[in-house]
Amino acid sequence: MDHEEEEIEIPNYFICPISLEIMKDPVTTVSGITYDRQSIVQWLEKVPSCPVTKQPLPVDSDLTPNHMLRRLIQHWCVENATRGVVRIPTPRAPPGKLNIIEEIKNLKKFGQEALRREDTLKKLEVLAMEGERNRRLMCEGGVHKSLISFVVKCTHEEEEEEGEGQSRTKGKLDESLSLLYLIGVPLDEARTILIENDRILESLSLVLNQQDFLNKAYTIVLLRNLTENTSSHIVERLSAEIFKGIIGFLKDVVSSFNRVDPSVTATVEPSNSKVRNKAPSKLDHSVVIKQAVTAALMILLETSSWSRNRTILVDLGAVSELIELEISSTGEKRTTELVLGILSRLCCCADGRAQFLAHRCGIAIVTKRLLRVSAAADDRALSILSTVSKYSPESEVVEEMVSVRTVEKLCLVLRTDCSLSLKEKAKEILRDHFDEWKKFPCVDVTLITKLLSSSPKDLLTEYYSRVGV
DSSP states (O other): OOOHTTOOOOOOBBOOOTTTTOOOEEEOTTTOOOHHHHHHHHHHHOOOOOOOOOOOOOOTTOOOOOOOOHHHHHHHHHHHGGGTOOOEEEEOOOOOOOHHHHHHHHHHHHHHHHHTTTTTTHHHHHHHHOOOOHHHHHHHHHHHHHHHHHHHHHHHHHHOOOHHHHHHHHHHHHHHHHHHHHHHHOOOHHHHHHHHHHHTTHHHHHHSSOOOHHHHHHHHHHHHHHHTOHHHHHHHHHHHHHHHHHHHHHHHHHHHHTTTOHHHHTTOSSOOOHHHSSSSSOOOOOHHHHHHHHHHHHHHHHHHHHHHHHHHHHHHHHHHHHHHHHHHHHOOOOHHHHHHHHHHHHTTHHHHHHHHHHHHTTHHHHHHTTTTTHHHHHHHHHHHHHHHHHHHHHHHHHHHHHHHTTTHHHHHHHHHSOOOOHHHHHHHHHHTTTHHTTTTTTTTTHHHHHHSSSSSSHHHHHHHHTTTT
């Protein structure tokens, strides 16, 4: 709006109580209050109550279009068109419950053949984008199971087909993975789904090792949904190809952060652009990728509990890629905690420690994160430093710790108000290498001696006096 438009007096009842903007599609809830449809739908997905009356409203609560108010708003817009007000178009009626039931019936009747039809997946995506209510109805109707079976079939057909047939199958695979991301997999069904279809993990592995960046992100989120509450035996025995795909995805993410590889940012858009341009997706791809990174790290953290998986991950270069991810990340607390947690486990094996020390920024980035993120991150950072300093060549580690100011950070841990367990870990590292620290003129040996000889109570008293408490 220009300056002249800002001075127009807008009737209060045209304004949505949530967005505080003119309503484009006014709907009235059972509480009797009228809101803009998009605003109230988004609100109810987070808070199941009326924003004005506080009356409980379920997420699938009926929303009655207020046609009279919409016509008044449109008429007012036309009357003020000369003053810069743009007319609000008549909204399209959103797909409802009956549409979803009809699509579910088609799926049950025709099976995977229904998903092969030109418009089935697009219809389901439109319905899923309308809100949580529709996505819940789809899960209740078993749409996710049909999609997973269809993904398995598409991945194996894509391997066998060539040319135009392969391209069509790839398009269906793209749409299926996107839709699965939208509706998700109920946690209480994941284990049963994996048992009933033993080719799922193999199919997901194939997708993870293809070039489509966005499909990898969808697949990793799906993989996390399927394995989060399943048998530890399945998680323990994930294939090396799945780990390879996850590490490759994280590598692509680092490349996109650093803007080194243009192909990564290019593939953020769906590969089947001709299809997607006709029905543009409302998905925020940056959110998808962020969720996929978290899901990937959670999978790696859980699976790295087993020695067999740690060996595979180290052999795939996971240590180096995780360090690069942490260097390139935007300082997300959860990401840092997960990265440090995985590194602390991978450093339990000799090859993992060797890779950590071989990276020129390994000790430096862990030191930098210490006392800057959270208590959980501090604990994992100190575990890494403790393991590396205890079981790796002493002179190499000590020199690196001095050069990146790890010694100063360890002293700071002892001089700040943090947990006793963290202080004990810091003390242990300082004590074990005390004779080596003395060889470096830049190290304050007097301070280290004082800190090592002081009790936790004395250190805490000194801290409080220093900060004026």
